[in-house]
Amino acid sequence: MTAKKINITLNGYNLKIDPGTTILDAAKMNNINIPTLCYHKDLCVAGNCRVCVVEVAGQKRLSAACATPVEEGMEILTNSLKVRNSRKHIIELLLAEHNADCTKCYRNGNCELQELASEYKIMTQEFIELVPYKTYTIDMYSPSIIKDDSKCIRCQRCVRTCAELQGVNALTVSHKGDKMKITTFLEKPMNSVVCTNCGQCVNHCPTGALVEKNYIEEVWEAIANPDKHVVVQTAPAVRVGLGEELGFEPGSRTTGKMVAALKRLGFDSVLDTDFTADLTIVEEGTELLTRLKKALVDKDESVKLPMATSCSPGWIKFIEHMYPEYLGNLSTCKSPQQMFGALVKTYYAKARNLEPDKIVSVSIMPCTAKKFEASRPEMLDSGYRDVDYVLTTRELAIMIKQAGLNFMALEDAKFDRLMGESTGAGVIFGATGGVMEAALRTAYEIVTGRDVPFKNLEITPVRGMEGVRETSIKIENPKPEWAFLDGVELKCAVAHGLVNAKKVMDAIQSGQSDFHFVEIMACPGGCLGGGGQPIPTNPEIRQKRAQAIYAEDAAMPIRKSHENPEVQKLYRDFLKEPLGELSHRLLHTKYTRRERF
């Protein structure tokens, strides 16, 4: 039975609305846009910016549309003079508090406050500017995120993001009144608190108060330096997000154009992180099977199960802070980015006959935590810094615009060879559940010699946007060397968003679960919803990007990592075998216990 609809009038029109709907949603459904700032689809309603106020007949005070449910007989005006004047006042107040030096702001052109100021044509500064009255420090200590309080409008979207999506609570509100601000534990810099560098706060910030630390100029310089060979790798999720910054609808697959653009920007070699995603699967799949063997056959009690994926640097830092006693459960595999970095200055350099110190290794990532990851002291296994610069999807879009490329009109190009080949399994790394799916495709086949028992290799139980997904695959008729796995139910869990990671970890901690393999991605939706992806990102957009990722996979001629011919060649010519000595040196890593504040 559906609940009875409620009658309201909206700007004079009679409407029937489902009970419980907010005024904001009711208006949106009827093609009336009410401006918002503190509201975000990913987050709980705060109702604190007050920009969305509307007039309800019979009430002297205005109501926040985001926080007020419709009621029977409500007469709502979204554009009355009183509403307009109030909204304008609120925008003016925010501008008076905000460092509105727009031309010098990283978010110039993509700022919700700026948009509102433009919409309401705020042409003068009505009130007294507050910024000169206060002292602000810009926190630039983090390798990933810059926090500039002078641009903060106290909407608390970052705080809610950090708490609700990520369960990290690195950012919080302190003080009250005019001194109220968003800060960290004891106001420590962002690099010395529990922050995972995931960048979700950056992605959810309406202004330029939280932005990624950008390395655009450094990369331009490297490109311009004739002595340097600049190699670029692109993460799977970038190709399904980049288009949004450059004129395409969300969910557009722009792999070919992205490669073409990168070539025109002047990179010497345009390669694919998907290649090392495939490599990760081979290493990690082998690692999983090795652990299972040790646990089930050798009864080795020091083996840590479940094994957890290690591709998401936000997740890695999270577990280092929050569950350090479980570091042994992490796969020792580096993330695809770092495997790539280590190989570029060894394998690739050798094959291309280049001096490693002449190579500049750049990666394009949907992620801000990757910037931190590249700067970790462990990531020097090639003898050099394995990845020199990490750019987000947004930074790449900026470079493309700066270069004056008409992205939409570019002709598709193909990745360069040697570490440019990839499979469908590599590309789905960009979506939550993708690593799990890719790993199962390979591991199941290694063990049984047959395809995973799912139509078109699509392991649908691990797909989707549910916060935590569990599945199991029964292994039947394995090859003789894997006979010990016969009849074993391989239990897997997938979680995305650190608040869901927490749920899985707590289940493991309390002994309620007996998973063998756990995939965790720091960001909602996986990398496609990463902190470095185009702004805005919201549930619908993530859904579209996910569809694009799976369409990429389906379109690939090879869909299993271990069948990647370049990966096979890599083992033949260089690494010799998975988990071999060279693998250990270049492709595996260790983790650090960190303080929890």
Next chain:
Amino acid sequence: MATTYQLKRADFVFKNENDWEQVLSSIIRRSPQELINELISSELKGRGGAGFPTGLKWKITSELKADKKYVICNADEGEPGTFKDREILQRVPYKVLTAMAACGYVIGSNEGYIYLRGEYKFLEPELLKVIDEFEYFCKEINLDFKVKIFMGSGAYICGEETALFESMEGKRGEPRNKPPYPSTFGYMGKPTVINNVETLAHAFTIFKYGAKKFYDLGVQYSRGTKLFSVSGDTPKPGIYELELGMSLQDFVYEFGDGDTKAVQVGGASGFLVPRKKFADTAIGYQGKLTGISLPTGGSMMLFNSSRSMFNVLDNYLEFFREESCGQCTPCRVGCQQLLIGIKAVKRGERPATYLDKLLRLTETMQYTAKCGLGQSVANSFSSIVENFREEMIY
């Protein structure tokens, strides 16, 4: 000077006849419905300042089904110029506890809290003793009701009921969006009755003497008596229990020093009334008497002609700038703008007409602020600026 003024003093709240045990025993012999009716017919309204009918509050919560309900006594008395709740808790705490237990009995709650203002920490030891004794008696008469004290930490905003709940839940004291209201979704998301200390003390009077005795005092829409915290330029500062509905003129005859220039009714978030409007102003909840009628939490601050109204406003705005919780734009930024705005006008950095701009801003604050604090800043600002404009400028 006229001598026939109409100030009616009363003595209910502080009159201690040590009979709370009998009163409580007789309360629980009556049905909850009977008690609600008693309260409703007394027309008691919330004495914290907002004036919501107390009987209705209890009724709404009593009708809800929930596994848990709470009774909370709001003793976060933070409004500048009020000090009556402190006195009640010091002198007649049993009355408050008795009314809380009565409320628990009516709505079906066995858990009460006193949210005690941080600065009233010194009251805690004595209160705890009283609570012990009180709970012991409750047990004796088979009334399942426990009271705990929750210490505030000094934030003015936590006197706002939903911010108070947040604070009790261990979160930052920030007002919630309303609806839902506390009656349905209060402390821990459970139906909650939250009453001011004085309201509960009056409820005791009503249960003891019957609604009629209370109703017969005061005037239409503003029944009963009210405690007033009288301060400022007065020869007799202190707490006085008066019948509601009096004219401010009469009040000033009684408490003024002969040179009263203005009275701030209701603390920093209340209204300033200049001398020329004393006769037209009544103190009560609503409904026009002779002129405007001002509700109040009980703070009455008198100012004589030696006082600069600019300094008075400046002081209030300093207070608000600091005590705003800071979450909503109109209150956080608005308070700062008002404060630096009047200073800029005073220094001649902005024209006198800038005051009009600020007046319009207070209107917006009133319309759009998330809670009562931000909405009420306009009261003192506009009443002072409109009545003493020249003092703001020169």
